[in-house]
Amino acid sequence: MRKTATPIVVGGGSVVTGKRAFKVDARALLSLGRESIKDHTTALVELIKNAYDADADHVEVDVIDEDDLIRIADDGEGMNSEDINSKWLRIGFSEKRTRRVSHKGRRETGEKGIGRLSADRLGAQLRLQSQKLDEPAVGVFVNWNEFDVEGKEIGAVPVAEIPSPRPNLPAKSARKKGTEIIIGQLRQEWTASDIKTLETELSTLVPPDVAKTDFAIWLRTERGGEYRRISSSFEEGAELEFRGSFDSKGQLMYEISERPAAAGQKRRTIKHGKIPWAQHVPTQSDKPYSLGRFSVVLSFFLRQGVSLAGFSLGQLKEYLDTYGGVRIYRDNVRVKPYGDPNHSEGDWLGLSERRVKNPAGAGRKDYRIAANQLVGAVYIGRDLNPALADSAAREGLVHGDAYSAFHAAVFGCVVLLETTYHQRFVEKKGPDAPESKIDLPVVVGEIKTEIAEVTKNLAKVDTEDMRVASTRLLTESVAKLEAVAKKVAIAGREIHELANQATVYRGLATVGIAAAVFGHETESALAQAKLSTGLAFAAIDREVPKIPLSKNELIKARDAVERVQVWGQFALARVKKDKRRRTRVDVSELVSRLVEDMAPLFEASTIVLNRRIQRDILIRGFAMDFEALLVNLLTNAYHAAKLAKRNRQVLVSLNVGGKGDSRSLRLSVADSGPGITREHLSQIWTPLFSTRVDDRGRPSGTGLGLTIVRSIADDMQGAVIALPKGDLGGATVEVSVPYKGGES
Amino acid sequence: MSVIAVVDDRKNMRESVAGLIELELEDMNLQWKVIADEPLASIDAYSAWIADNDISLLVLDEKLGDEIGASGVATTYTGHEVAAVLREQLPELPQLIITSVKNSDELEGAAELDAIVQRDEFNKHSRVHVERMVRLATRFVDRNEAELAELTSLSQKVVDQTANADDIARLNAIREKVQMTVKGEEIVVLRQVLTEAEAVRDRLQRVLELLKAKAQ
Numbered sequence: 026m027r028k029t030a031t032p033i034v035v036g037g038g039s040v041v042t043g044k045r046a047f048k049v050d051a052r053a054l055l056s057l058g059r060e061s062i063k064d065h066t067t068a069l070v071e072l073i074k075n076a077y078d079a080d081a082d083h084v085e086v087d088v089i090d091e092d093d094l095i096r097i098a099d100d101g102e103g104m105n106s107e108d109i110n111s112k113w114l115r116i117g118f119s120e121k122r123t124r125r126v127s128h129k130g131r132r133e134t135g136e137k138g139i140g141r142l143s144a145d146r147l148g149a150q151l152r153l154q155s156q157k158l159d160e161p162a163v164g165v166f167v168n169w170n171e172f173d174v175e176g177k178e179i180g181a182v183p184v185a186e187i188p189s190p191r192p193n194l195p196a197k198s199a200r201k202k203g204t205e206i207i208i209g210q211l212r213q214e215w216t217a218s219d220i221k222t223l224e225t226e227l228s229t230l231v232p233p234d235v236a237k238t239d240f241a242i243w244l245r246t247e248r249g250g251e252y253r254r255i256s257s258s259f260e261e262g263a264e265l266e267f268r269g270s271f272d273s274k275g276q277l278m279y280e281i282s283e284r285p286a287a288a289g290q291k292r293r294t295i296k297h298g299k300i301p302w303a304q305h306v307p308t309q310s311d312k313p314y315s316l317g318r319f320s321v322v323l324s325f326f327l328r329q330g331v332s333l334a335g336f337s338l339g340q341l342k343e344y345l346d347t348y349g350g351v352r353i354y355r356d357n358v359r360v361k362p363y364g365d366p367n368h369s370e371g372d373w374l375g376l377s378e379r380r381v382k383n384p385a386g387a388g389r390k391d392y393r394i395a396a397n398q399l400v401g402a403v404y405i406g407r408d409l410n411p412a413l414a415d416s417a418a419r420e421g422l423v424h425g426d427a428y429s430a431f432h433a434a435v436f437g438c439v440v441l442l443e444t445t446y447h448q449r450f451v452e453k454k455g456p457d458a459p460e461s462k463i464d465l466p467v468v469v470g471e472i473k474t475e476i477a478e479v480t481k482n483l484a485k486v487d488t489e490d491m492r493v494a495s496t497r498l499l500t501e502s503v504a505k506l507e508a509v510a511k512k513v514a515i516a517g518r519e520i521h522e523l524a525n526q527a528t529v530y531r532g533l534a535t536v537g538i539a540a541a542v543f544g545h546e547t548e549s550a551l552a553q554a555k556l557s558t559g560l561a562f563a564a565i566d567r568e569v570p571k572i573p574l575s576k577n578e579l580i581k582a583r584d585a586v587e588r589v590q591v592w593g594q595f596a597l598a599r600v601k602k603d604k605r606r607r608t609r610v611d612v613s614e615l616v617s618r619l620v621e622d623m624a625p626l627f628e629a630s631t632i633v634l635n636r637r638i639q640r641d642i643l644i645r646g647f648a649m650d651f652e653a654l655l656v657n658l659l660t661n662a663y664h665a666a667k668l669a670k671r672n673r674q675v676l677v678s679l680n681v682g683g684k685g686d687s688r689s690l691r692l693s694v695a696d697s698g699p700g701i702t703r704e705h706l707s708q709i710w711t712p713l714f715s716t717r718v719d720d721r722g723r724p725s726g727t728g729l730g731l732t733i734v735r736s737i738a739d740d741m742q743g744a745v746i747a748l749p750k751g752d753l754g755g756a757t758v759e760v761s762v763p764y765k766g767g768e769s
Numbered sequence: 770m771s772v773i774a775v776v777d778d779r780k781n782m783r784e785s786v787a788g789l790i791e792l793e794l795e796d797m798n799l800q801w802k803v804i805a806d807e808p809l810a811s812i813d814a815y816s817a818w819i820a821d822n823d824i825s826l827l828v829l830d831e832k833l834g835d836e837i838g839a840s841g842v843a844t845t846y847t848g849h850e851v852a853a854v855l856r857e858q859l860p861e862l863p864q865l866i867i868t869s870v871k872n873s874d875e876l877e878g879a880a881e882l883d884a885i886v887q888r889d890e891f892n893k894h895s896r897v898h899v900e901r902m903v904r905l906a907t908r909f910v911d912r913n914e915a916e917l918a919e920l921t922s923l924s925q926k927v928v929d930q931t932a933n934a935d936d937i938a939r940l941n942a943i944r945e946k947v948q949m950t951v952k953g954e955e956i957v958v959l960r961q962v963l964t965e966a967e968a969v970r971d972r973l974q975r976v977l978e979l980l981k982a983k984a985q
Contacts, residue, residue, distance in 0.1 A: 311834070312845050426847070549779070549835070552869050552888045556785045559892050563792055574788060581781045631837035667835075670843045 049179045051172040058142025068146035083195040090215045098205040100198035103157040145169040149210035154192035158202045164190025263324035275302025275314035306433045310699035317410040323401040351401035387450040391711030528647045535653040550588040557582035613642045632673040639680040657730040658694035665698025690764040698755035775805045777830035793899035807838035816858040826906040831868035863905035
């Protein structure tokens with residue numbers, strides 16, 4: 026609720042300015058620093074962030090446990106005596122709050138003015154020496170433990186001056202300015218694991234691009250040892266690299282480059298293009314684009330079977346385990362937890378889950394990149410993308426419409442990269458050999474016929490030339506062949522049974538998929554029913570009953586209940602036993618009835634469901650399979666048409682085309698939705714591929730609907746095609762099945 | 770008379786919600802008007818619509834684009850987005866969302882809203898929620914009426930030429946605010962009177978200058 030600034034009235038309405046004022050206890054400093062910072066790694070990172078904000082190019086970090094000291098030296102702007110007094114020693118002061126961008130154009134990271142207090146979390150003593158260009162150096166010494174006294178005022182604790190300060194600045198820098206902080210009497214031991222955590226934190230503090238060119242962090246953990254640079258030197262080993270940027274209208278311009286065959290050569294661009302927003306993210310096509318400009322860089326690595334110059338596969342794997350994931354940078358600073366390997370929301374694009382569900386190899390169209398094969402960065406800006414706001418309740422961005430659109434946009438980039446890798450893989454190695462397809466019942470039938478023929482011939486031989494042939498041998502052969510024939514017959518029945526089971530599973534899965542889509546509609550019908558019955562009752566249960574109102578509400582409640590009933594009956598009807606038998610199916614009748622059953626569900630979302638059905642098309646098969654075909658196509662069309670702002674339409678067509686033996690039954694469903702992106706066209710049939718996202722931008726489609734459609738069509742020796750832009754402006758999917766005419 | 774408006778894309782739903790509010794108001798002996806309408810074509814059209822219909826409390830659904838209304842175009846904005854726009858234009862107008870949507874970060878964090886009520890909760894405890902609506906709307910109307918009275922008296926001062934600089938600043942502040950919320954006859958007439966008065970004053974000024982020039 027919004028609060029209005031109503032002043033509090035005191036006594037007679039006037040306030041007397043007195044001599045009272047707040048005083049600050051020295052201990053307050055400890056709760057701001059030592060006690061408010063999660064761990065010592067975070068505390069150290071805070072201090073290094075200050076160096077970044079001070080426009081340093083180099084920072085030297087020494088964590089020497091044996092000497093009990095930590096040193097952070099930068100070549101930033103430095104401070105003079107006045108800065109120390111008016112800024113550094115002033116708790117809560119931060120220029121960053123008003124300035125926001127450093128002199129060097131860096132978007133500053135901290136603004137609370139307490140980052141320097143994190144030194145207290147690291148150790149009891151602090152020596153700070155700083156040098157501004159062409160000005161005398163300055164130095165102070167703080168013993169934090171002196172603040173740990175009850176009842177002492179903060180100003181009463183002295184901060185000692187270091188006589189003739191001389192900061193030791195980073196050796197790699199030629200600059201004559203900067204700040205050196207030395208922390209002594211460390212509060213905690215630094216283990217190898219702590220150092221590792223620190224390195225990970227530091228290496229992701231700034232984006233790789235920046236780390237290479239602008240801001241270098243040098244770390245040393247042994248006395249007198251060498252400084253090692255924290256960097257991302259593995260980037261060139263990326264198999265494919267995607268670079269894309271969304272403009273102010275959401276149009277994506279992208280380029281995908283490939284790792285050169287030999288070291289030292291340049292990367293080669295293998296694909297580039299422009300994709301309008303509505304095509305890249307069809308689920309968002311009904312909303313105006315409001316995200317603003319942002320860019321995406323994704324580097325895809327192979328974890329095996331690759332030889333890279335300069336480093337081993339083991340090192341590469343370690344690098345990927347450290348850096349794997351897609352991170353978000355706002356004004357070049359990490360937005361946590363996106364990309365954090367150990368955080369529940371780290372894999373925010375759900376890449377691991379997709380990969381686990383479908384571990385297919387790169388030769389398959391449904392190939393999925395694993396989270397630990399991808400190092401990515403998404404660059405947004407506070408001013409460029411105001412819709413992507415920070416959540417006040419937790420780490421990360423607010424999960425709303427803008428986040429959904431953003432998530433879907435980045436996810437689309439990953440899919441583009443996957444598709445490209447699959448295509449390159451196939452070009453180089455050829456596709457996985459297609460499995461030979463045979464109609465098992467037909468083959469079994471053929472074997473049976475052959476066996477019967479041989480048996481008959483043998484029997485003939487038996488009668489004609491009994492003496493010539495060996496009676497025993499022939500009888501045994503006949504017996505053996507009969508046994509084989511029996512086994513084949515059993516196998517044939519089993520195959521039919523399996524086909525039946527597959528039909529049932531597909532039918533059940535279809536009902537499940539449809540339930541997910543129509544669930545919302547059912548929920549809202551139930552809400553209406555509850556509200557209307559309540560109101561109808563209230564309208565009667567009063568001194569002067571309101572009969573017309575009550576009647577009207579009861580009619581509304583009845584209609585709503587009927588809608589729920591339609592859905593319930595529809596779901597139950599799909600899995601009836603008689604539909605699981607292979608019989609002669611009147612497809613015309615089946616399609617007409619199904620369209621009638623589903624029409625109310627469509628009407629509730631103002632979608633007009635039309636049909637153009639040729640009568641008396643009969644075909645042998647499972648009724649459940651035909652229903653599953655149509656329900657899946659209709660479920661997809663429903664979802665797509667709902668994305669249209671106006672003129673929501675779906676058209677179901679059924680007819681027989683072609684002549685003679687090449688006649689085929691054609692069932693198609695067209696919608697007026699946003700259509701299918703060409704980039705997605707080859708992927709839509711593969712299991713678990715879905716572009717559908719929920720309100721929070723998470724993939725919500727099962728990605729099974731069209732896979733089921735294709736599997737049924739395959740079983741019927743049929744074919745499926747999808748048109749990205751069909752008759753109604755959106756997608757059209759057509760299934761065709763060989764038709765022999767009134768099959769009995 | 771105070772007006773409560775219910776906006777929902779589903780006709781049956783908005784009419785039932787409005788019906789239930791009406792019934793509760795009647796039981797509270799309040800002769801208030803409740804109007805139910807489909808979402809407007811543009812999110813920017815709400816403030817004028819609220820002024821034109823003298824609306825003192827707005828009840829919104831969150832998902833407004835499921836059903837296409839009479840305009841033939843589905844709404845692409847949500848209830849909380851309407852609330853955010855109106856909070857800028859009409860900061861004091863009470864706004865509520867009644868919804869079946871659960872677990873939405875945007876809704877939970879929407880400071881624009883005076884309340885978010887789950888549909889089931891509203892059905893069960895409609896009296897409590899309507900009483901709350903009445904309190905919010907009454908406070909809003911009272912505040913507006915007080916400002917309207919002040920506007921009339923300050924305008925009178927201006928006409929009588931007894932207004933000082935503070936009075937004029939206050940008048941302008943109220944006019945600025947009321948202009949958007951109340952488009953009653955008073956304001957139109959007052960504005961005309963003031964414009965005419967200013968024109969007369971300018972003419973008198975010119976006559977005075979002419980006279981001075983001649984006297985010299």
